[in-house]
Amino acid sequence: MSQEILAVYPGSFDPPTNGHLDIITRSTRLFCKIIVAVTDNCNKKHTFCLDERLQLLCESTKALKNVEILPFSGLLVNYLEQINSFVVIRGLRVLSDFEYEFQMALMNRKLNKKIETVFLIPDQSYTFLSSSMVKEIAMLGGDMSGLVPKCVAKELKNKYQKNEYTK
Numbered sequence: 001m002s003q004e005i006l007a008v009y010p011g012s013f014d015p016p017t018n019g020h021l022d023i024i025t026r027s028t029r030l031f032c033k034i035i036v037a038v039t040d041n042c043n044k045k046h047t048f049c050l051d052e053r054l055q056l057l058c059e060s061t062k063a064l065k066n067v068e069i070l071p072f073s074g075l076l077v078n079y080l081e082q083i084n085s086f087v088v089i090r091g092l093r094v095l096s097d098f099e100y101e102f103q104m105a106l107m108n109r110k111l112n113k114k115i116e117t118v119f120l121i122p123d124q125s126y127t128f129l130s131s132s133m134v135k136e137i138a139m140l141g142g143d144m145s146g147l148v149p150k151c152v153a154k155e156l157k158n159k160y161q162k163n164e165y166t167k
C-alpha cells in the first residue's frame, strides 16, 4: 500500500544540506514518489533565491529516480490537495524541533483531516546540522565537507567570497 503513496517534503532549503538529503533518501525507500516542495515565501528573506534552491536540490538529488523538485507557495494543505497527496514528510533533529513540528502537523490536520505528517530522524551525524549554521560556517571560511553537497559548498563559497570582496 505505502508503495503507491506520493509524499511531499516541504521546506525552504536555504541552502539544502546533507541533513535534508538524508531525509529525502530515507523517504524514497518508503514512498513511491517524493516531491520536494521548495517554499517561495515573500515574507521570508532567503540567502539563495528560489531558482538557486531549486537548481541545487535538482543537482544534489539527480541520482534519486523517484524525486521531483518543485516550487510551491501558499497553504501546504491546498498544495497537497492539488497534487492529490496526503502525506507530509518532516525531519526531526533534536527535541527543540518537536514543538514547532508538532504544532504544524496538528494545524495541517485541522485544516484537512486526511493529512498525515511522517517524521523521519536523520543519521546521528546530521542532527546538529541546519541551513543557518552552514551559512555561518561558510561566512567564516570554515570547511564545508560532509555538511552540504559539493554543488552547495561551491555556491556558498562563491556567495560569501564575493561578499568579502565587495565589503
Ligand code: ADP
Binding pocket: 010, 011, 012, 013, 014, 017, 018, 019, 020, 023, 089, 090, 091, 092, 093, 097, 121, 122, 126, 127, 128, 129, 130, 131
Ligand atoms: P523550514 O523553513 O520549513 O524549517 P528547512 O529547509 O529548514 O525548512 O527544513 C525542512 C525540513 O527539514 C524540516 O522538517 C526540518 O526539521 C528538516 N531538517 C532540516 N535540517 C535537517 C537535518 N539536519 N536533519 C534532519 N532534518 C532536517
